[in-house]
Amino acid sequence: MVIDNIGLLVTNEAEGELSNAWMIIEDAHVVDTGTGSAPDADRRIDAEQRCVIPGFVDSHTHLVFAGDRSAEFAARMGGEPYEAGGIRTTVHATRAASLESLRGLATARLAEAHRAGITTIEVKSGYGLTTEHEIASLQVARSLTDEVTFLGAHVVPDEYAGRADDYVRLVSGAMLEAAVPYASWIDVFCERGAFDEEQSRTVLEAGRAAGLGLRLHANQLGPGHGVQLAVDMGCASADHCTFLSNEDIDALAGSSTVATFLPATEFSTKQPYPDVRRVLDAGARVAISTNCNPGSSYTTSMSLCIALAVREMGLTIIEALRAATLGGAAALRREDVGWLGAGSRADLVILDAPSYDYLVYRPGVPQIASTIIGGVPV
Numbered sequence: 001m002v003i004d005n006i007g008l009l010v011t012n013e014a015e016g017e018l019s020n021a022w023m024i025i026e027d028a029h030v031v032d033t034g035t036g037s038a039p040d041a042d043r044r045i046d047a048e049q050r051c052v053i054p055g056f057v058d059s060h061t062h063l064v065f066a067g068d069r070s071a072e073f074a075a076r077m078g079g080e081p082y083e084a085g086g087i088r089t090t091v092h093a094t095r096a097a098s099l100e101s102l103r104g105l106a107t108a109r110l111a112e113a114h115r116a117g118i119t120t121i122e123v124k125s126g127y128g129l130t131t132e133h134e135i136a137s138l139q140v141a142r143s144l145t146d147e148v149t150f151l152g153a154h155v156v157p158d159e160y161a162g163r164a165d166d167y168v169r170l171v172s173g174a175m176l177e178a179a180v181p182y183a184s185w186i187d188v189f190c191e192r193g194a195f196d197e198e199q200s201r202t203v204l205e206a207g208r209a210a211g212l213g214l215r216l217h218a219n220q221l222g223p224g225h226g227v228q229l230a231v232d233m234g235c236a237s238a239d240h241c242t243f244l245s246n247e248d249i250d251a252l253a254g255s256s257t258v259a260t261f262l263p264a265t266e267f268s269t270k271q272p273y274p275d276v277r278r279v280l281d282a283g284a285r286v287a288i289s290t291n292c293n294p295g296s297s298y299t300t301s302m303s304l305c306i307a308l309a310v311r312e313m314g315l316t317i318i319e320a321l322r323a324a325t326l327g328g329a330a331a332l333r334r335e336d337v338g339w340l341g342a343g344s345r346a347d348l349v350i351l352d353a354p355s356y357d358y359l360v361y362r363p364g365v366p367q368i369a370s371t372i373i374g375g376v377p378v
Ligand code: NIG
Pocket: 062, 084, 086, 087, 090, 189, 217, 220, 265, 291, 293, 294, 295, 296, 297
């Protein structure tokens, strides 16, 4: 197949952008790109001079949940603070939902993410918090994506109130053992009101021993040890990074841990936007993700996240686009996505615009004309 008549092609390779470009796709992968008149092919998609970008790589979502927390959001907009405890509201609703209804809800959210241009997505468990309910969530997540994360350590459930260490033992023991067949990652919410540094380390070490890759919710609600723990443990990603000290930034810059920022979370929780410019200038790898979840960020709009990262976090538009594509891929330790060139997956977006600037220039106006995954329009 050939996609031709591309006005502007963003490859994320050394040459960056090609004008009047074409792309050849075979067996779900890009075989070649070039400019001028396109080679012949069996099938052709005419991009009509619009801009083509790599599909968004969303490396942080919580798509599997039931229930509604819009009232909590509305109260926050009226001045109430965001608290980790709201997670338990979703836990009650998720435990009460049938497997079919959870699957239906999550599948609809995945379709929404595809329409928003997301072509690779990470999905976490974390609203079940019993072995049975976490496994159900992981099964649903597994039916949506290969990038599945076990987040049994999301918050201490009510039935373990005052016995957090017992819950940590369960998460790092029997629950982890049951989760391993479905997950490739393990994550912990390392925060006041969730799990402290030592408990987080215990869970991450158990996950690593079980063969899972590591990621961490770090420094979301206040300064803390999360980012440095993530770097110390060699996590693929430290996520949120809302409150960063100079030491945190130095640690990230000297590591292979990606700093993943979630701008829609600051928007939805009215927290301060972190200064991503400083982090990038220090030499750290950065990613942007949606954090789609019912409590702190109920959106699949990567375009909104890019716009916020540009407007509020100090990135240029191309830096934000790279963070939402190549950055997300690095946060998932993937080399086949987030760029477009010979050997990459054919995961891409045709924008309804002549340039990616429109993702920010036209805030709130959908700019995704077509999402193509593995060479197939979805
Ligand atoms: O990444 N921080 C922990 N987990 C989610 C929030 C979950 C919730 O409030 O339901 C997050 O923001």
